[in-house]
Amino acid sequence: MFAELRRMNARQVALQVLNILTILASALMIWKGLALALNNESPIVVVLSGSMEPAFHRGDLLVLSLPNEPIQVNDICVFKLPERPVPIVHRVIKLHDDAVTGKQYLLTKGDNNPGDDRSLYDYRQMWIHQENVVGKVRGFVPYVGMVTIVMNDYPMVKYVLLGVLGLFALVQRE
Known part of the structure; x- marks a missing residue:
């Protein structure tokens, strides 16, 4: 993984960081859009x-x-x-x-x-x-929230999942 990261130039690393930020911003916009549409801060x-x-x-x-x-x-x-x-x-x-x-x-x-x-x-x-x-x-x-329950009951799963997603984002090339 680190060898792949070293082979990337600064522009490729910046692109990967921007892709991750775009995904996070999209999730936040969906949440806020639901909050506005349903008139509820916790939709x-x-x-x-x-x-x-x-x-x-x-x-x-x-x-x-x-x-x-x-x-x-x-x-x-x-x-x-x-x-x-x-x-x-x-x-x-x-x-x-x-x-x-x-x-x-x-x-x-x-x-x-x-x-x-x-x-x-x-x-x-x-x-x-x-x-x-x-x-x-x-x-x-039905049952879509089990991911949240598993991550709260077993915090290590959350960190492993974030690590895997981070590795996937760094290794993926456009």
Whole structure:
């Protein structure tokens, strides 16, 4: 590999670097385009647990949008709680509209869980606020997110994959 790199002149190395930067910029543009089209800063999430089976399985890639209309019972939402680092994908099972503040409150539950999510909420919290909702599920792609799960569970895979892609980019010639 290094012998191949030494044989390249500065122009060829610069071209390879620009190709890699173009790929990264394209991925960022696709992400931002999805964010704009779906009106959501986080338009795609991966299901990390089996709590929503059989609707969604671990590794499914979910496409989210911010709801323009009020959330309804049976909507599947992704919400982020302040004390939890990872968003949660669960179904809305009850709603409570506060007439005084005009806010909507939700009670959620994973389809595969025996009880509601009150044990996940803050201490003594009975409902989550609509402000906690990251997005409403609009569609999904089965098992595509397994790559993300494998790279998070086994960080060495991430570095090996990046190394292989880097070698491939350096060895490829136009």
